[in-house]
Amino acid sequence: MNKGVIALIEVKDLTKKFGPHIAVDNISFTVNDGEIVGFLGPNGAGKTTTMNMMTGFLSATEGSIRINGYDILDEPIKAKKQLGYLPDVPPVYGDMTVEEYLSFVCDLKGIKKSKRADMLNEIALTVQIKDVYKRLVKNLSKGYRQRVGLAQALVGFPEVLILDEPTVGLDPKQIIEMRALIKKLGEKHTVILSSHILSEVSAVCDRVMIINKGRIVATDTTEGLSNKAGNSMQLVTIKGDGYTACDKLDEWADIKSARVVSDNGDGTFDIKVTGRESIDIRELIFNTLANENIPILCLKPTALNLEEAFLKVINGELEDSEALNVHMVEGTDEREAE
Amino acid sequence: MSAIFKKEIMTYFKTVTGYGFLGFFVLITGYFFVSQNIVAANANYNETLAGSMIMFLILVPVLTMRLFAEEARQKTDQLLYAAPIKVTDIVIGKFLAAAALMLIGIVITLVFPYLLSRSGQLAWGMTFVGMLGYFMMGMCLISVGIFISVLTDNQIVAAAATFASVFLLLMMDNISSSAPISVGSSVVFLALAVAAIALTVYSGTKNITVSGIFAIIGYVIMGVLYFINPNIYDGVIVKVLSWFSVLSRFENFYMGILSVSDVVYYITFTCAFLYFTVNVIEKRRWS
Numbered sequence: 011m012n013k014g015v016i017a018l019i020e021v022k023d024l025t026k027k028f029g030p031h032i033a034v035d036n037i038s039f040t041v042n043d044g045e046i047v048g049f050l051g052p053n054g055a056g057k058t059t060t061m062n063m064m065t066g067f068l069s070a071t072e073g074s075i076r077i078n079g080y081d082i083l084d085e086p087i088k089a090k091k092q093l094g095y096l097p098d099v100p101p102v103y104g105d106m107t108v109e110e111y112l113s114f115v116c117d118l119k120g121i122k123k124s125k126r127a128d129m130l131n132e133i134a135l136t137v138q139i140k141d142v143y144k145r146l147v148k149n150l151s152k153g154y155r156q157r158v159g160l161a162q163a164l165v166g167f168p169e170v171l172i173l174d175e176p177t178v179g180l181d182p183k184q185i186i187e188m189r190a191l192i193k194k195l196g197e198k199h200t201v202i203l204s205s206h207i208l209s210e211v212s213a214v215c216d217r218v219m220i221i222n223k224g225r226i227v228a229t230d231t232t233e234g235l236s237n238k239a240g241n242s243m244q245l246v247t248i249k250g251d252g253y254t255a256c257d258k259l260d261e262w263a264d265i266k267s268a269r270v271v272s273d274n275g276d277g278t279f280d281i282k283v284t285g286r287e288s289i290d291i292r293e294l295i296f297n298t299l300a301n302e303n304i305p306i307l308c309l310k311p312t313a314l315n316l317e318e319a320f321l322k323v324i325n326g327e328l329e330d331s332e333a334l335n336v337h338m339v340e341g342t343d344e345r346e347a348e
Numbered sequence: 349m350s351a352i353f354k355k356e357i358m359t360y361f362k363t364v365t366g367y368g369f370l371g372f373f374v375l376i377t378g379y380f381f382v383s384q385n386i387v388a389a390n391a392n393y394n395e396t397l398a399g400s401m402i403m404f405l406i407l408v409p410v411l412t413m414r415l416f417a418e419e420a421r422q423k424t425d426q427l428l429y430a431a432p433i434k435v436t437d438i439v440i441g442k443f444l445a446a447a448a449l450m451l452i453g454i455v456i457t458l459v460f461p462y463l464l465s466r467s468g469q470l471a472w473g474m475t476f477v478g479m480l481g482y483f484m485m486g487m488c489l490i491s492v493g494i495f496i497s498v499l500t501d502n503q504i505v506a507a508a509a510t511f512a513s514v515f516l517l518l519m520m521d522n523i524s525s526s527a528p529i530s531v532g533s534s535v536v537f538l539a540l541a542v543a544a545i546a547l548t549v550y551s552g553t554k555n556i557t558v559s560g561i562f563a564i565i566g567y568v569i570m571g572v573l574y575f576i577n578p579n580i581y582d583g584v585i586v587k588v589l590s591w592f593s594v595l596s597r598f599e600n601f602y603m604g605i606l607s608v609s610d611v612v613y614y615i616t617f618t619c620a621f622l623y624f625t626v627n628v629i630e631k632r633r634w635s
Contacts, residue, residue: 097427103355103359105359117355118351118433119432120351120433
């Protein structure tokens with residue numbers, strides 16, 4: 011099969027209403043085989059609702075979801091066989107040992123007895139739960155419970171893994187381990203994860219969908235988002251006259267604006283240079299100022315980090331990712347003015 | 349289905365529930381056996397069965413309160429509903445596990461009629477029919493308990509509501525015999541019932557026209573029936589209430605009479621409540 015180009019998950023015009031409240035508002039997206047996609051959004055944005063619909067736990071008010079070609083409503087059993095789901099609270103039974111729990115999940119997913127031992131062994135090694143295998147789940151730490159939850163999702167090695175906020179409640183070390191684990195799982199599975207932590211999504215995912223108030227407000231590759239946010243705005247510390255420098259920089263078409271931010275009083279100036287969208291202006295700044303014989307003491311991207319861009323997007327101040335750049339700049343200015 | 353069944357049986361015996369249930373079951377049955385059969389020097393084991401039925405008040409909630417309420421509280425229901433199995437299989441698996449526990453209790457207490465048969469004449473056929481009725485009545489009450497358990501995520505609430513429902517069902521004979529039988533009361537009762545159905549339709553469809561049509565059709569049928577023959581309204585309340593009297597259906601079994609209609613009644617009753625349970629779960633997904 012020609013893998014890599016198949017749309018493994020197709021979501022079309024998905025809407026979910028709870029009474030008058032619209033939790034998910036007409037969203038459509040596809041996820042291709044082998045991708046790691048992040049759902050990013052604040053609490054209550056509709057991430058969990060969307061995931062619950064994709065797993066068949068909830069049904070959609072309108073729209074359709076196809077998992078590997080199977081519609082979740084028309085052929086729920088076949089569609090669910092393609093899925094492994096880790097909800098926001100790991101669905102584990104305190105009274106069972108890890109071993110009993112996983113063997114119950116095997117029963118539930120109809121895994122053949124002959125395949126079980128090897129499969130569970132491999133899963134236990136992958137998520138590192140071998141040392142707690144015989145212990146009762148209720149005595150495990152949150153981190154281990156999360157891993158047992160993940161192990162459950164992995165049973166049957168489904169094509170698609172859906173992970174709802176997989177790192178919430180873990181300590182920093184566990185978070186790093188969990189991210190590494192998700193990356194590793196992404197090599198064999200298609201992963202959709204949700205998070206309200208941006209750095210997490212950018213560390214793990216190939217592609218990000220920012221979702222707010224039930225709508226997808228921006229979607230882009232992780233590189234795309236950081237490029238847009240990253241190199242187009244630079245804070246430059248120079249030795250010499252800042253105003254001359256700004257005038258010179260302003261002459262370039264690729265540079266939208268150059269302004270003095272502060273006169274440090276010791277013959278150095280901080281100036282802020284903003285480029286046109288998605289253009290790396292660092293070389294241009296260097297060459298221009300070198301020609302003017304103005305030494306650059308420091309050059310650093312001050313672009314809004316993704317976190318701030320994200321906040322802007324979800325506050326509804328941005329319509330789409332195209333506008334990201336323009337507004338981001340203003341956003342920073344406002345912050346600095348405060 | 350078998351996965352759920354195995355898991356529930358395992359949970360019963362991993363916790364104190366399974367042992368507590370069986371211990372209590374045998375203890376109470378034993379008490380009635382001593383008082384009804386041994387002290388009274390009576391060889392009719394069905395006396396014991398009829399007497400010990402009172403323990404369903406406690407034992408049915410113990411069996412069923414956890415089944416769905418605890419899944420909802422622990423959020424493990426997401427695992428079950430996202431798994432590649434049908435909701436019906438989940439409900440039936442849980443029901444069968446509770447039923448199996450009750451069956452184990454009944455099998456253990458077979459030792460009592462055996463003791464009777466050793467020291468006297470025991471009508472085994474009559475005893476088995478009695479036990480069948482006893483078991484089937486247990487199934488009815490368990491299905492009601494399961495239905496209540498799916499409505500809440502709090503075990504205690506589920507237990508209390510199940511206790512109250514089992515109490516009402518066991519008392520239904522008394523209640524229905526004291527219900528009014530006049531035509532007027534029947535009309536009021538039916539009018540309320542039609543209104544309740546219309547409201548249910550409205551809560552399901554949110555469509556005032558459809559539910560209005562339901563109500564109007566209901567009242568028109570009532571009016572036409574009254575016009576044709578007002579006597580059919582005699583004792584409607586009693587008839588309806590006695591339909592729910594699971595205990596009165598036990599009387600034939602108690603006398604050793606295996607009547608098809610009673611068996612069908614018990615099976616219908618059980619299936620109806622299991623069906624309601626499945627529907628509540630499915631409806632929750634859609635709301």
